[in-house]
Structure formats: structure tokens, C-alpha cells
Amino acid sequence: MLERSETETSESVRTPVPMLDLKRQYEPLCEELEEALGRVLETQQFILGEHVREFELSAAEQLGVKHALGCSSGTDALWLALAGSGIGAGHGVVTTPFSFFASVSSILRAGVTAVLADIDPATLNLSPAAVEKVLEIGRGARARAILPVHLYGQCVEWSEFARIGRERGLTLIEDAAQAWGAEWHGVKVGALGDAAAFSFYPTKNLSAAGDAGMVTTNREDVAERVKMLRQQGMRRRYYHDEMGWNARMDGFQGAVLSVKLKYIGKWNEARRALAAGYDELFQKAGVAEPGPYPVHGVVLPREVAGAKHVWHQYVIRVARRDALREFMAARGIGSEIYYPVPLHMQEALKGLGYGEGDFPEAERAAREVLALPIFPELREDEQETVVEAVAEYLS
Numbered sequence: 001m002l003e004r005s006e007t008e009t010s011e012s013v014r015t016p017v018p019m020l021d022l023k024r025q026y027e028p029l030c031e032e033l034e035e036a037l038g039r040v041l042e043t044q045q046f047i048l049g050e051h052v053r054e055f056e057l058s059a060a061e062q063l064g065v066k067h068a069l070g071c072s073s074g075t076d077a078l079w080l081a082l083a084g085s086g087i088g089a090g091h092g093v094v095t096t097p098f099s100f101f102a103s104v105s106s107i108l109r110a111g112v113t114a115v116l117a118d119i120d121p122a123t124l125n126l127s128p129a130a131v132e133k134v135l136e137i138g139r140g141a142r143a144r145a146i147l148p149v150h151l152y153g154q155c156v157e158w159s160e161f162a163r164i165g166r167e168r169g170l171t172l173i174e175d176a177a178q179a180w181g182a183e184w185h186g187v188k189v190g191a192l193g194d195a196a197a198f199s200f201y202p203t204k205n206l207s208a209a210g211d212a213g214m215v216t217t218n219r220e221d222v223a224e225r226v227k228m229l230r231q232q233g234m235r236r237r238y239y240h241d242e243m244g245w246n247a248r249m250d251g252f253q254g255a256v257l258s259v260k261l262k263y264i265g266k267w268n269e270a271r272r273a274l275a276a277g278y279d280e281l282f283q284k285a286g287v288a289e290p291g292p293y294p295v296h297g298v299v300l301p302r303e304v305a306g307a308k309h310v311w312h313q314y315v316i317r318v319a320r321r322d323a324l325r326e327f328m329a330a331r332g333i334g335s336e337i338y339y340p341v342p343l344h345m346q347e348a349l350k351g352l353g354y355g356e357g358d359f360p361e362a363e364r365a366a367r368e369v370l371a372l373p374i375f376p377e378l379r380e381d382e383q384e385t386v387v388e389a390v391a392e393y394l395s
């Protein structure tokens with residue numbers, strides 16, 4: 001294998017590939033976005049108001065869901081979805097240890113016990129079989145809800161979660177933060193569970209110009225509660241029925257998101273083409289392995305039958321991940337690790353009472369995953385550069 005210093009040629013440094021370049025999305029939309037922002041200034045509707053309402057209505061229509069409610073972030077959307085579904089003190093919620101921090105912190109913020117179950121090594125999503133096992137024992141037996149995360153833009157095996165929910169009378173909350181437009185047998189995520197939470201953090205497939213999020217639901221009672229909770233627990237101005245919070249979406253974000261909503265279908269298709277492109281390039285380079293665990297080469301992510309993946313991330317598994325990442329960085333090629341530390345091993349979540357060894361699949365994934373550059377405007381030659389670098393490192 002080549003050492004980093006031997007490969008740091010002036011040529012390789014000349015062809016960097018960014019992990020994400022948001023300016024490429026902004027440039028062709030510049031005028032449209034500025035016009036939309038101008039309308040917010042003209043109307044002075046800064047908090048919720050008509051621009052957020054307009055986005056909510058088109059978002060609900062696109063997802064095929066009855067209610068779409070804008071809020072301040074994906075983290076708040078998770079809390080609102082839980083609290084709005086009546087999950088609270090004394091309840092337990094089962095989720096994955098292999099996700100972003102907010103998947104668990106929002107459960108704790110709702111005053112609920114977080115119960116973890118391991119992931120499926122083939123998809124890196126929460127394993128329905130592991131959830132069923134956990135529900136049989138200890139804290140899991142008192143669980144009132146399951147919160148699966150559609151990680152990297154791929155829907156979890158929803159039919160299984162729906163069955164488990166039905167059989168045990170559990171509420172299903174989707175963490176759809178990374179998965180706008182993803183589907184399960186033709187139904188969009190966000191329309192599958194009792195409620196769902198989206199994030200429009202700037203790096204997401206559908207992104208705001210700041211922090212923003214959304215709760216979707218087909219349930220009238222949940223929608224009504226979420227509206228009250230995001231607005232300080234008020235149904236009537238200055239009459240606070242419950243412990244709500246300030247979790248509102250602002251008008252500028254609503255306006256930006258309404259513009260981008262028109263393009264997200266096209267952007268997600270571009271991501272799907274890029275993912276297929278990576279698959280083909282890795283196969284051609286002769287470094288792809290069947291998995292689920294890597295040996296000498298690269299295990300490619302795969303789309304599960306029944307799921308439509310929107311490739312928020314294209315995540316490979318590789319044995320000497322950190323060294324590969326350094327090798328790529330030396331050539332100016334971006335990559336990222338989502339996530340280096342599973343949630344049960346995070347300092348802030350020690351109180352959950354888990355420790356190393358409790359979720360071996362999540363722990364192993366945390367050592368092996370590497371997200372490669374993927375965004376709608378990524379060029380084919382840039383993908384080739386990425387794959388060439390990985391293949392060279394492995395040769």
C-alpha cells in the first residue's frame with residue numbers, strides 16, 4: 001500500500017472534490033430565491049404566517065399526507081412529533097444507537113425513557129428483529145412507541161415496523177430528517193407512521209437557509225397538539241394549556257423551502273443516478289465486496305427491495321477506514337463519518353445505562369462507515385476521481 005506522502009502529488013492536489021458544494025445549488029436559483037425572500041420583507045410575515053403556510057400546504061401535497069407543520073429544526077420536530085403523539089413521562093421509546101444525537105436527545109427531552117436496539121448490518125437501519133427482542137424484556141416491555149430513523153435517505157423496513165406496531169399497540173414515529181422524498185412501496189416517508197419529523201438543515205436533501213424542520217401526520221389529534229406545542233402551548237393567545245415551547249418556523253425559511261420544493265424531485269433523481277454511477281465505478285474497479293462486512297475491499301450501500309432510496313449519503317464500509325480517509329484528504333477529496341461514536345457510547349448519554357459491547361453491529365459500523373461526496377451537482381469526473389483514489393488506496 002502507498003503511504004500518504006508518496007501519493008500527495010501536485011496533480012492530485014489540483015483536482016479536489018468537495019464533500020458538498022451548496023453554491024452549485026444556489027447559483028441557478030439565485031434570482032428565484034432573492035425574489036421569494038423579498039416577498040417576506042414586503043409582507044413582514046416573519047414568524048409562521050403566509051410563507052410558512054404556503055410551504056406547509058405544498059409539502060403536504062407532495063408527501064401525500066394530511067398535515068405538514070413547519071417548525072424550528074429537525075430536533076424540535078422530533079420532540080413535537082413525540083409530545084404531539086401523547087408520548088411522555090412514564091413511557092419508553094425504542095430507537096437506534098446508530099444515528100445523529102437528536103434521535104435520542106429528543107426522546108429524553110420529551111421526558112421519556114430511551115430504549116435502544118441494534119441495527120441490521122446490511123442496511124445500517126434499525127433492525128425490526130432486534131426491536132422485537134428488546135420489546136420482550138426489561139425497559140423495552142414498557143415501551144409505548146418505536147422511533148425508526150430512515151438513515152442516509154433509505155426508508156427502514158416499514159412493513160415489519162407496521163406489523164410490530166399493530167401487534168403491540170405501539171405508536172410509530174419516523175425520524176425522516178435525512179429522507180425527504182424516500183418511499184416504501186410507493187408511499188412517501190412522512191406519511192407512514194403516526195407522525196414524522198423532517199430536518200431542513202442546510203446539508204439535507206431539501207434544505208433551508210438556516211435551521212428549520214417539519215412534523216407530518218395523518219392524525220387530526222396529533223396535528224392539533226403539534227400546532228399548540230410549537231407555539232408555547234397556546235390554543236388561545238396568552239392562555240397556555242400545556243408546557244409548549246417556541247418551536248416555530250420563520251417566514252424566510254418557508255419562502256426558501258417553497259422554492260426548493262419544486263426541484264427536490266429532480267435533485268433526488270440526480271442523487272439516485274450518482275449512486276448508480278458509484279456502484280458501477282466500484283464494480284469496474286474490481287474493489288466491491290458482497291458484505292455486509294468488508295474484508296479487503298469496499299462494501300457498497302444497497303437499496304432494499306420495496307424502498308426508494310434518496311441517497312442523502314452514499315456510505316461505503318471499509319476495514320481501514322481512517323487511513324483511507326486520510327489518504328483521500330491528502331488528495332483534496334472530501335469524505336465524512338456518520339457517525340464515529342454510537343449513541344450508547346456518547347458521553348452525554350451515559351445515563352442511558354448502556355456500555356461498549358451492548359450493540360455490536362452499531363459499534364462495528366461506526367468503525368467502518370465512510371460517506372463519499374454526493375450532491376445533485378456532483379460531476380461524473382469528480383466521482384471517477386473519488387473511486388480512483390479509493391481503488392488506489394486498496395491496491
Ligand SMILES: Cc1ncc(COP(=O)(O)O)c(C=O)c1O
Binds near residue numbers: 074075099103199
Ligand atoms: C437522523 C437525524 N435526526 C435528527 C436531526 C436533527 O435535525 P436538526 O439538525 O435540523 O435539528 C438530524 C440532523 O442532522 C438527523 O440527521
